[in-house]
Structure formats: C-alpha cells, structure tokens
Amino acid sequence: MRFIDNRKVFSSHLIKLLLSISCMNSPLSPHLQIYKPQLNSIMSILHRLSGVGFFAIMIIHTFFLLVLVNGAKDYEFFCILLDSTVSKIFTVMISMCVCYHFINGIRYLVWSTGKGLGIKSIYLSGYLIIASVIIIGIISWLSL
Amino acid sequence: MTNYSKFYKWQRLSALVLAFIFPCIFIKMITVKKLGYYGFIKDFQNIETYLLYLAFINIGFYHCYLGINSIFLDYIATTKNRNLAMCFVGLIILICVLISCYSLTKLLVGEVN
Numbered sequence: 639m640r641f642i643d644n645r646k647v648f649s650s651h652l653i654k655l656l657l658s659i660s661c662m663n664s665p666l667s668p669h670l671q672i673y674k675p676q677l678n679s680i681m682s683i684l685h686r687l688s689g690v691g692f693f694a695i696m697i698i699h700t701f702f703l704l705v706l707v708n709g710a711k712d713y714e715f716f717c718i719l720l721d722s723t724v725s726k727i728f729t730v731m732i733s734m735c736v737c738y739h740f741i742n743g744i745r746y747l748v749w750s751t752g753k754g755l756g757i758k759s760i761y762l763s764g765y766l767i768i769a770s771v772i773i774i775g776i777i778s779w780l781s782l
Numbered sequence: 783m784t785n786y787s788k789f790y791k792w793q794r795l796s797a798l799v800l801a802f803i804f805p806c807i808f809i810k811m812i813t814v815k816k817l818g819y820y821g822f823i824k825d826f827q828n829i830e831t832y833l834l835y836l837a838f839i840n841i842g843f844y845h846c847y848l849g850i851n852s853i854f855l856d857y858i859a860t861t862k863n864r865n866l867a868m869c870f871v872g873l874i875i876l877i878c879v880l881i882s883c884y885s886l887t888k889l890l891v892g893e894v895n
Contacts (some may be wrong), residue, residue, distance in 0.1 A: 686853055693846040699839075700878045703885035706822055707894055713819040740804055743797050750794060 676769050678762050685742050692737030696731075726782050734775040789848055794841070796845040803838050825888035839882045843875045 673679060705712045719725055745763055746755050752764060788828040798887050813827045850871050888894065 686849075687848070689849045689853075692842075693850065696839075696842050696846055697874075698879055700885075701880045703835075703882050703889070706819075707885045707888045709894060710819045714821075740801070744801055747794065747798060747801070782886070 669734060677761060681742060681764055681767070685739060685746075688735040688739035688742070691732055692739050695732055695736055720782075726779070730775055730779050730780060733778045734771055737774045738767070738771045788795070789851060793845065793848040793852070796841050798849065799837075799841050800845055803834065803841065806834060807838050823889065823892075823894060827892055828889070833887055835886055836883065839879060839886070844877050847875050849871065852859045 648692065673760070705716045718727065745754070745767065808833070810825070814821050817824075826835075851868055854864050854871075855865050875888060
C-alpha cells in the first residue's frame with residue numbers, strides 16, 4: 639500500500655493556488671508604484687513610450703506612401719493637413735519621440751558592449767540626451 | 783537560449799541596422815521635401831531609394847513588433863490575452879507592410895494616378 643503524505647499534497651496545492659493568484663494580480667513592471675522616480679527609470683519608461691511613437695510614425699509613413707501613389711491632389715491635401723497648428727505640434731512631438739528613441743537606443747547599444755555603465759557617465763549621457771532632444775524639438779518647430 | 787532572450791537578441795540586431803538606415807531616410811526626406819511631389823516621385827523611381835525604404839519598412843516594423851511584444855510581456859499577465867493582443871498587433875503590422883511594399887513597387891514602376 640502506497641503512503642501519501644497529506645502535508646506534501648496540501649503544500650503543492652497551496653503553491654499552485656498562490657501562483658494562480660499572483661498571475662491574476664501581476665504587478666506593473668517596472669513596479670511604478672514602489673520605486674521613487676529617478677532619471678534612469680523615467681528615461682527607460684520614456685524609451686518605451688517613444689517606441690510606441692515610433693510605431694505611430696511607421697503607420698503614418700505607410701499612409702504617406704499611399705498618398706504619393708494616389709497622386710498630386712492627395713499630396714497637396716496631406717501638406718494642407720500638416721500646415722495646421724495642431725498637426726505642427728503633433729509633428730514636433732512625434733519627431734522628438736523618434737529622435738529620443740533613436741539616441742537613447744544608441745545609448746542602450748553602447749551599454750550592451752559594457753561601456754559607459756558608471757553612475758557618473760550614465761547621468762551625464764542621460765542629461766545630454768534630454769538636452770539634445772529639446773534642441774531637436776526647437777529646430778523642428780522652427781523648420782515647419 | 784529561451785524565446786525571450788532570442789527576442790532580445792533580434793531586437794538589438796534590428797536596432798543596430800535601423801541606427802544606420804534611419805538617418806539616411808531622415809536626411810533623404812528633408813532633402814526631397816523641398817522638391818515637392820514630383821521630387822518624391824522621381825526619387826522613388828531610383829532602385830537604391832526603393833531598397834533603402836524597403837529595408838526601413840521591413841526592419842522598422844519588425845523592431846516595432848518585438849518592442850511591443852516585450853511591453854506586452856511585462857504588462858499583460860495572462861498568456862491568452864497576451865497572445866490575442868500580439869495577434870492583433872501582428873495583423874496591423876502585416877497589413878501596413880503589405881500596403882507599403884505595394885506602394886513602393888508602384889512608385890518604382892511609375893504607376894501613379
């Protein structure tokens with residue numbers, strides 16, 4: 639006759655139950671409600687948000703190609719749409735988003751090689767990226 | 783190697799390629815914009831521009847797909863919902879890639895309305 643340890647069965651059931659509960663109420667990553675906001679954590683979150691902005695610009699690019707195929711009239715209409723103040727603000731924001739994602743992405747690629755990981759250089763590169771994105775935003779606003 | 787580390791590797795690789803392609807596209811767009819509609823049409827009939835844009839669209843959307851996948855991995859707890867969301871995003875990306883490739887080919891051949 640096989641002996642079954644009730645305590646083992648109970649503990650395995652308890653573990654399964656706890657796992658299922660933890661899966662249902664999985665906390666937000668990177669645990670926004672726990673950590674105090676820091677430059678790096680905010681830049682990491684912004685990198686993801688700007689990635690969504692990059693996705694938006696890819697979709698707009700698809701529309702732009704379709705507009706080009708449709709002819710000169712549609713292109714003119716597209717240019718008129720871009721001339722309004724709201725779309726100018728949108729364009730500047732999107733270009734800042736993409737530039738931020740691009741520059742910060744290069745920083746991540748450099749980090750992948752193991753360089754620039756000291757606290758001082760991390761903060762310095764972070765501030766440099768923020769400053770360059772603001773400058774790009776001003777330039778793109780003036781060029782529109 | 784797990785699936786997730788594979789995703790990470792491909793995301794970094796596509797980012798590396800995009801880091802070279804994106805500035806080229808950006809400069810090209812600004813330069814050609816001054817020439818107007820016919821400047822764009824003439825530029826797109828060039829095979830080098832066609833290949834550059836084709837690479838940008840395919841690698842860019844692939845990079846987007848991997849990035850959104852990693853966001854969903856962090857914020858959507860259940861596998862079923864995550865897969866559903868990924869299917870939806872994948873479908874949108876597939877449609878966009880097909881439309882872009884179709885438009886680019888038409889621009890290359892010169893079949894514009």
